[in-house]
Amino acid sequence: MRPVGEAEFANGIAAMCSSGIYGKTRACAGIVGHADLTLGSRVEPVLSALIRAGGERFRGIRHGVSWDPDPSIVSPASPVRPGLLADKTFREGFAVLSRLGLSYDVSLYHPQINDVADLAGAFPDARIVLNHVGGLLGIGAYRGKRNEVFSRWAASIKRLAVHPNVYIKLGGLGMPSLMGFEMGRQDSAPSSEHLAKAWRPYLDTCIAAFGPDRSMFESNFPVDKGMCSYANLWNAFKRVAENYSNDEKNAMFHNTALKFYRLY
Numbered sequence: 001m002r003p004v005g006e007a008e009f010a011n012g013i014a015a016m017c018s019s020g021i022y023g024k025t026r027a028c029a030g031i032v033g034h035a036d037l038t039l040g041s042r043v044e045p046v047l048s049a050l051i052r053a054g055g056e057r058f059r060g061i062r063h064g065v066s067w068d069p070d071p072s073i074v075s076p077a078s079p080v081r082p083g084l085l086a087d088k089t090f091r092e093g094f095a096v097l098s099r100l101g102l103s104y105d106v107s108l109y110h111p112q113i114n115d116v117a118d119l120a121g122a123f124p125d126a127r128i129v130l131n132h133v134g135g136l137l138g139i140g141a142y143r144g145k146r147n148e149v150f151s152r153w154a155a156s157i158k159r160l161a162v163h164p165n166v167y168i169k170l171g172g173l174g175m176p177s178l179m180g181f182e183m184g185r186q187d188s189a190p191s192s193e194h195l196a197k198a199w200r201p202y203l204d205t206c207i208a209a210f211g212p213d214r215s216m217f218e219s220n221f222p223v224d225k226g227m228c229s230y231a232n233l234w235n236a237f238k239r240v241a242e243n244y245s246n247d248e249k250n251a252m253f254h255n256t257a258l259k260f261y262r263l264y
Helices: 002-018 037-057 088-099 110-122 146-161 192-210 230-241 246-261
Strands: 031-033 058-062 103-106 128-130 166-170 215-217
Touching: 002 031, 002 037, 031 037, 037 058, 037 088, 088 110, 110 128, 110 146, 110 166, 146 166, 146 192, 166 192, 166 246, 192 215, 192 230, 215 230, 215 246, 230 246
Parallel strands: 031 058, 058 103, 103 128, 128 166, 166 215
Antiparallel strands: none
16 A cells, blocks of 8 residues: 555545646646556555545556566566566456556566567457667667667567557666667767767657557656756657657657557
């Protein structure tokens, strides 16, 4: 039940913002909390408490399942067992989540993307969004294998995109400690041009697979601050999107998120 207090706090911030006293910004208009889906069917009272605490703003949960056989990659502070998305008890919890009409934000590493496809196929009515373009790895056992990783990742992205109930977040590439991009190890922060050039193959692959109507740009701040500034990050996204139509840009920068998180 510990995550319930976080949803309650976020809902309080949203209520203050919606009053208009603090300006036009409507912070926390949609709230994504956390619940432990490994509780199985016992997760229902937790989800019900989150819905009450978040009021009409509560939209879903994020439950990270990042795991890799390379122990140097997985954080000991967040231990996860392998194959969690296929686990029977986890799926019992996921079934409750889906029945209650809540969405699922999934964060993982790229070798696990096919597990999300299997989950999406088993629960076609559940709304799922893949965070950080699927958690590309460029460290540990994957260091120096960028072309091989890209090929495997791209194939998994295309397989996942077949499922219409899955969306994707375009971002999370500013983590040199995970993705292995050398830009985060320079003495000065990279320009938006530099970022756009490095990230374009990944972002364009996702957009081509999912389409702008199921793709949404994300900041992943403050984590991405290890590589670049907030302004350069969004300017890089604008550079990547410059050749798309206005309707496609509106979708990726705004409307897709509104649709997925029901922020109407």
